[in-house]
Amino acid sequence: MLDVLRRIIQEVNSARDLQSALNIIVERVTEAMGTQVCSVYLLDESGEHFLFMATEGLNKTAVGHVSIDLDKGLVGLVGERAEPVNLDNAPKHPRYLHIVEVGEEPYHSFLGVPIIHHRSVLGVLVVQQQEVRRYDESEEAFLITLSAQLAGVIAHAKATGAILGVHELDENTPSATFDAAPGAPGIAIGTACVCFPQADLNTVPERKAYDIDHEKKKFRSALIATRKEIRSLSRKLADRLPKGELALFDAYLHMLDDNAIGGEVIRKIKEGYWSQTALRKVIDKHIETFTVMEDSYLKERASDVRDLGQRVLANLQLSEGPREEFPDDTILVGEELTPSMIAEVPKQKLAGLVSVRGSANSHVAILARAMGLPTVMGAVDLPISLLDGQPMIADGFEGRVICHPSKEEYAAYRKIVLEEEAFVEGLEELKDLPTKTPDGYEMTLCVNTGLMADVVRSLDRGAQGVGLYRTEVYFQMIDRFPTEEEQRAIYREHLKAFAPLPVTMRTLDIGGDKALSYFPIEEENPFLGWRGIRVTLDHPEIFLAQVRAMIRAHEGLEGELKIMLPMISNVSEVDEALRLIGQCYREIIEEGVEVEMPDVGVMVEVPAAVYQAKAIIKRVDFLSVGSNDLTQYLLAVDRNNAQVAGLYQHLHPAVLHALKQVVDATKAARKPVSICGEMAGNPGAAILLMAMGYDILSMSATSIPIIKWVLRSVNLADAKVMLKHVLKMDNAWMIKNYMDDQLRKAGLGQLVR
Secondary structure, eight states: OHHHHHHHHHHHHTOSSHHHHHHHHHHHHHHHHTOSEEEEEEEOTTSSEEEEEEEESSOGGGTTTOEEETTSHHHHHHHHHTSOEEESOGGGSTTOOOOGGGOOTTOOEEEEEEEEETTEEEEEEEEEESSSOOOOHHHHHHHHHHHHHHHHHHHHHHHTTGGGTOOSOOTTOOOEEEEOEEEESSEEEEEEEEEOOTTOGGGOOOOBOSOHHHHHHHHHHHHHHHHHHHHHHHHHHTTTSOHHHHHHHHHHHHHTSTTTHHHHHHHHHHTTBOHHHHHHHHHHHHHHHHHTOSOHHHHHHHHHHHHHHHHHHHHHHHHHOSOOOOOTTEEEEESSOOHHHHHTSOGGGEEEEEESSOOTTSHHHHHHHHHTOOEEEOOTTOOGGGOTTOEEEEETTTTEEEESOOHHHHHHHHHHHHHHHHHHHHHGGGTTSOEEOTTSOEEEEEEEEOSTTHHHHHHHTTOOSEEEEETHHHHHTSSSOOOHHHHHHHHHHHHHHHTTSOEEEEOOOOBTTBOOTTSOOOOSSGGGSSOTHHHHHHSHHHHHHHHHHHHHHTTTOSSOEEEEEOSOOSHHHHHHHHHHHHHHHHHHHHTTOOOOOOEEEEEEOSHHHHHTHHHHHTTSSEEEEOHHHHHHHHHTOOTTOGGGGGGOOTTOHHHHHHHHHHHHHHHHTTOOEEEOSGGGGOHHHHHHHHHHTOSEEEEOGGGHHHHHHHHTTSOHHHHHHHHHHHTTOOOHHHHHHHHHHHHHHTTOGGGOO
16 A cells, blocks of 8 residues: 555656646546546635546546535535545435536445645545445545645645646746745845755756856766766775676766766757756656656666766856845745855845745744844745746735735735835834833833844844844854854954943854754754753853853943853753853953953743743843743744644743743842743733733844834733733633734734734
């Protein structure tokens, strides 16, 4: 059964469009199950009918013409129940619907299973037989398993417009909308620019050649370089491999000849394709050919072809270098965007970001909010290889991507852009005003930052200091560990820029979703692995150099430097870190530097730190909650996983009660407590955090004016009533709806999205 399933999935994955995929499904299921009929019905664009989309055994002329209402027939029953319907005599069932055009009169046995993707029914897969009998358990299990495997493929193909037979985008392509997750607020209107990791054929975009002769020359150079590599490998392994195995290298060389892959790629380039696109198309075709073969030895050759293609691609990319030309209003699109990819685009040309992977709480989304870039995350169905150079709108409010927007869509979104600009301008008058509630309670709003580019934006928006300085951003933008002196210079720039305001610097927080190219951390489960303080305590030379740089950077400056420790999960880590910080300070004083010992605090990011808050606060000067990670760990939801993005809820009762517990422990010790996660920039959450007793809310610069407006509009006494009410609730959606209602009542309805 597993072999049959794999073969069907492989064939379906290699289909050129949705209709081809559906035809493969009905043909292969009919063969595999020995049944007389297999059909697929898909939900139409209106969401009100199931459309007869493919069949083997029934009337094929009815395909695309027959539809069934959601509440009609056995197909409707399967969709309604979202579970299989298995009948031995379908015509006798009260929900049986006779449709003459389909021609299913002779068939009695009926088994229909729903095709479900992300909790939504996309369609129904049906098998039928003339014999009056019930399909057995193994047949039902096979169809259910196949349906589950195919759901994602069908969803992707349907979303990309393959249902219309559109293979390449041009000026006649209708607009296509893809729903994803909001990453950073705002609307970006511009041109998609696809970036992709090095030597990954799967992500090479569809791009036309500007100079065909240049592309051919470039490709031939890459072939020469690849042949040299293969011959070199063959020589190195000559004394370790038998002749039969060494013959594989000769086969590789032959595959690169002009009468094989090499010649096919040249022909594709002549058709007008960029060399990398041409290579991807040819390699994909060969992989597809090998993959569907019955012979296991030949099937394995698909991996050889893929490896060969990757080698040629790597040499192509070496000869090309990084992309230098970017269109105005670039919307950077990628499978998984990184800070280094973003840094390649000139600031004045970058309008927004779209990432296939990740969620609103991914590191890149947090960085985008700090930079004020409209961002969409988790666009899993987006056909990025087709989008390079195409017009696009990225809606960071709703989490939506529109490719080839219509005139009406352009007009609607430009209107939203103008409204947002007017709204932001209206908040500018609050810049120099205190964040004081109508009943006189004053809050401190700080900024989360990591780039010098953030400084002006932060101060222009009224930041009262830095609540979180992400030191890892600088580490990620270079190709080696920075020296102590290099770090001191960078930190001093930030301290001077914000002086006399306080700056809280977090020690290096790598691991999880924050990698360094020169210090790879390979783990099965990185978020529960070697990250944050665990890395730097294991490498005290990194920790000591960084802490010394921070303290030395503050010499002779006004303002206050604070040092914060990330990913603390037990008090022994705090004790060891404090010992090392004390050692750094003593050394610096002995060197004749006159500087005060900075306050040291701990980030509360894991549940263990919540329960040990009383013990931790006795050892340090302050606590600061990292709500992004704390929410992730409390709810067991990977914040980078678009599949579970809907379960990542800052207003979950467990999160709110944990936050309250941290405040209570800190207040009992008469020490300050802040929160520096993205939750602080959420209008409804900010009201509850103020009511709990948080002294400082730290957020992206973009959020500061909005949160100031919110807190200046709500009495502390009213906020405490809201908190009391919310802490009795047991459902995150109820809490969100309640807080949205409170915002509307306070005249802040514009913030409810």
